Amino acid sequence: xxxxxxxxxxxxxxxxxxxxxxxxxxxxxxxxxxxxxxxxxxxxxxxxxxxxxxxxxxxxxxxxxxxxxxxxxxxxxxxxxxxxxxxxxxxxxxxxxxxxxxxxxxxxxxxxxxxxxxxxxxxxxxxxxxxxxxxxxxxxxxxxxxxxxxxxxxxxxxxxxxxxxxxxxxxxxxxxxxxxxxxxxxxxxxxxxxxxxxxxxxxxxxxxxxxxxxxxx
Amino acid sequence: xxxxxxxxxxxxxxxxxxxxxxxxxxxxxxxxxxxxxxxxxxxxxxxxxxxxxxxxxxxxxxxxxxxxxxxxxxxxxxxxxxxxxxxxxxxxxxxxxxxxxxxxxxxxxxxxxxxxxxxxxxxxxxxxxxxxxxxxxxxxxxxxxxxxxxxxxxxxxxxxxxxxxxxxxxxxxxxxxxxxxxxxxxxxxxxxxxxxxxxxxxxxxxxxxxxxxxxxx
Numbered sequence: 504x505x506x507x508x509x510x511x512x513x514x515x516x517x518x519x520x521x522x523x524x525x526x527x528x529x530x531x532x533x534x535x536x537x538x539x540x541x542x543x544x545x546x547x548x549x550x551x552x553x554x555x556x557x558x559x560x561x562x563x564x565x566x567x568x569x570x571x572x573x574x575x576x577x578x579x580x581x582x583x584x585x586x587x588x589x590x591x592x593x594x595x596x597x598x599x600x601x602x603x604x605x606x607x608x609x610x611x612x613x614x615x616x617x618x619x620x621x622x623x624x625x626x627x628x629x630x631x632x633x634x635x636x637x638x639x640x641x642x643x644x645x646x647x648x649x650x651x652x653x654x655x656x657x658x659x660x661x662x663x664x665x666x667x668x669x670x671x672x673x674x675x676x677x678x679x680x681x682x683x684x685x686x687x688x689x690x691x692x693x694x695x696x697x698x699x700x701x702x703x704x705x706x707x708x709x710x711x712x713x714x715x716x717x718x719x720x
Numbered sequence: 721x722x723x724x725x726x727x728x729x730x731x732x733x734x735x736x737x738x739x740x741x742x743x744x745x746x747x748x749x750x751x752x753x754x755x756x757x758x759x760x761x762x763x764x765x766x767x768x769x770x771x772x773x774x775x776x777x778x779x780x781x782x783x784x785x786x787x788x789x790x791x792x793x794x795x796x797x798x799x800x801x802x803x804x805x806x807x808x809x810x811x812x813x814x815x816x817x818x819x820x821x822x823x824x825x826x827x828x829x830x831x832x833x834x835x836x837x838x839x840x841x842x843x844x845x846x847x848x849x850x851x852x853x854x855x856x857x858x859x860x861x862x863x864x865x866x867x868x869x870x871x872x873x874x875x876x877x878x879x880x881x882x883x884x885x886x887x888x889x890x891x892x893x894x895x896x897x898x899x900x901x902x903x904x905x906x907x908x909x910x911x912x913x914x915x916x917x918x919x920x921x922x923x924x925x926x927x928x929x930x931x932x933x934x935x936x937x
Contacts, residue, residue, distance in 0.1 A: 525758065528765050532749030541742065541790050541797075545775060548745050552769040558762055573758050580758075 507621035508690075512683040514568055516616065517624070518575030519583070519677065519684070520631065521561035523609070525576075526583050528554040534598035543595070543644075550602060550637045557631035564627055579677065586673040590666055596648055596655065597662055603641035604663050606633045607712045608670065611705050619691035645716040660718045667709070724838035725907075729900040731785055733833065734841070735792030736800070736894065736901070737848065738778035740826065742793075743800050745771040751815035760812070760861075767819060767854045774848035781844055796894065803890040807883055813865055813872065814879050820858035821880050823850045824929045825887065828922050836908035862933040877935045884926070 508516075531551035538544035562572035592598035610632045617628040649656045678685040692698045710720040725733075748768035755761035779789035809815035827849045834845040866873045895902040909915045927937040 522758070525762055525765065528769075529749065529752065532746065532765075532768065535746065541739070541793055542779075545742055545772070545779070548742065548749075548772045549776060551749065552745075552772040555762070555765045555769040559766060562759075562762070576758055 508619065508687050509683070510568060512687050513620065513624050514565055514570045514575050515578075515681055515684050516620075516628075516687070517561050517565050517568075518572070518577075519579045519681075520613065520628065521558050521565065521572065522576040522579045522583055524554045524558035524561065524631070526587055527551070527606070528558065530587050531598075531602060534592055534595075534601075537592065537595040537598050539595055546637070546640055547598065547602070550633075553634060553637070560627065560631060564624070578681065582673045582676045582680070585676075586669055589669045596645065596659060599641040599644050600659050600662055601666055603638055603645065603716070604666055604709070604712065605670065607638065608667070608705060608709055611708050615701060615704070616687065616691070619687060642712075642716050645718075649717040656717055656719075660713070660720075663713060663718060663720075725836065725904050726900070727785060729904050730837065730841050731782055731787045731792050732795075732898055732901050733837075733845075733904070734778050734782050734785075735789070735794075736796045736898075737830065737845065738775050738782065738789065739793040739796045739800055741771045741775035741778065741848070743804055744768070744823070745775065747804050748815075748819060751809055751812075751818075754809065754812040754815050756812055763854075763857055764815065764819070767850075770851060770854070777844065777848060781841070795898065799890045799893045799897070802893075803886055806886045813862065813876060816858040816861050817876050817879055818883055820855055820862065820933070821883055821926070821929065822887065824855065825884070825922060825926055828925050832918060832921070833904065833908070836904060859929075859933050862935075866934040873934055873936075877930070877937075880930060880935060880937075 528551045531547050531554065535544045535547040535551065538547060562576075565572045565575045590601060592601050613628055613632060617625045620628060645659070649659070678688075688701070689698060692701050713720045745768045748764050748771065752761045752764040752768065755764060779793075782789045782792045807818060809818050830845055830849060834842045837845060862876070866876070895905075905918070906915060909918050930937045
């Protein structure tokens, strides 16, 4: 492994992660209203609660590194905001699919990036990845709905493609605007073949997640 | 003190508390968008996160008592929903005032009710009362805003009166529809003079809270 990234790069990374948690909180808290009953509504609300707890851990670390959290997050407001604005879920299943698919990809990506960090940032990033019991809940709901009405699968597969497309487009924007973050991934991957392999791993995991709930990628 | 309330009454009480937490989560999560910057937005989001964590503790206790949480909450959906629907905050200060004043009264009330319960419900109800550091944050924001522009005090005092009026009206509805809960308070207060004294204590505390941020009751 190459030497650990510069402190500024780590702060950039923590900043994008933290703001991502804040917006994920907001999106899930809003989407919880789409739930068909109180208990399901509460589960999505609790997923949101987990995000905001992670937000706190990340901004505390940014502050401990001597940086201003607000300043660290501001550069990512536009891109992350655009992702959510472009992909508002219209019903409960779209909300769950967004949480399941979006966070699945984000977690896979941040798990890869964590490997490039030194302690304690490596551990922090790994710890703020999502609790699998929430992904399990979302997957089970999606599976049940698709089994009951297979036509839903087509609609949700289309929705998933929109989510991935929008996420990639905003990720490109972040990479273009933050060379240090792009460099972190590029250096971590050693070379172009390494980046290709990273994308291959992310795609394979995404396809497996889709298949596990009955969706074609 | 009289004998502890019947298990069904405790379940009613935990049900109204739990659904209140879920709606408070929802309201604060939504209101967080009104914040003037990311860090303030995050603090209200964290307040929401604390509500949903408390929700989980309450429904777990309902389930442990052998009752269905969804069924325990359903009777309170209309009244609690109406309170929030009738009092949507229009800006950051109204949102903070709602959290500060509404939760202050609710906490005072539930603290009184907790004294009427047996363990472990007594401790549970006391533990899900709001963390004072959030009330301190809201109070400080309100104080600063009023100091900078004293005209704000009139508007917020009116707003507070609307909140209290709506809360009282919905509380009456809950009491009318749930005799067991009304009985709990009445029995706990021994007699009419006791109830008057309870209302006096709640009013005094509310007036003190208002005064401490520069608002006339």
